[in-house]
Amino acid sequence: MAMLLGKKIGMTQVYNEQGKMIPVTVLQAGPCTVTQVKTPDSDGYAALQLGYDDVKASRILKPAQGHAQKANTTPKRFVREWRLGAKDTPGYAAGDQINVASFAEIKYVDVIGTSKGKGYAGAMKRHGFGGFPGSHGTERKHRASGSIGGYGSDRGHGGNVKKGKRMSGRMGGERVTTKHHQLVSIDEENNLLVVKGAVAGPVGAYVEIRSSRTRSQK
């Protein structure tokens, strides 16, 4: 298990050993500072709190400044927790640096980002609904969602719409985890992780990167 915080740099392509071109996302990951070590005794659960990207002290709240000072580091813009099992030993102390070298043995990673906001989107774009035909008598409802329930639907008589019914609304801007990205290469000099495939969010957005739990790391 390993985790880092980072930033999306952008996408490009590289060739692999077979000479095939593969699409990759370049992530700048770390170096992260451990800002706090949480233990079951003191906090009820075990975790490492990581901070990434320095920020000027005057741009951040006083409590956050004090929190950083405790770990003997500068205030960080992006702070997230790396949750550990109760029996795991943290392996790091507050103030320690973690960099991409900690991913050296890892083959697959999960990347968590915030997707691009799409604004108020219709049911076709938001949920993949089929819409209505373009012709054959269809009028003024080519992209409509269709029926959302009848008189005797699941919420009793009298036309209540079922909770969670998929409709148009605000889309994107939410936390998205993409799993099992093959870790193509690591550049320790520039703190880069190169992962196969696309990662949620715009270029420059903060991401969390952690080793995949479900796929073999061999």
Add this chain to the structure above:
Amino acid sequence: MKTKLLESVEQKSLRPQTPYFEVGDTVDVHCRIVEGEKVRTQIFTGTVISRKGRGMNEMFTVRRMIGDEGVERVFPLNSPNVIDIRPIRSGKSRRAKLYYLRDRVGKGVRLSQRHSKHTVSK
């Protein structure tokens, strides 16, 4: 927008040295072909009729006549499967894309030779 960091990642996939060749040149393209376990080199000879794209995405098109049939192959310039590109004859061309050669047959597909230093004899 391409950042320096992105370029540093691409750098490893780029060909260390690209032989100089132009549109209109006749080139030998040495391709690596993997057939199951066996790896062999195949040479495709023809006229370069187009070069397009930049950096990682640069592609070039080679056209040759096999019998009466025109055959075109598009190669990524930086692909490791393109082992070597050898310009063997330089042709005179006044445009960047020689797509008009597709409409020609027989002697019309020839370009008049231009004497240039970058070609290598076979």
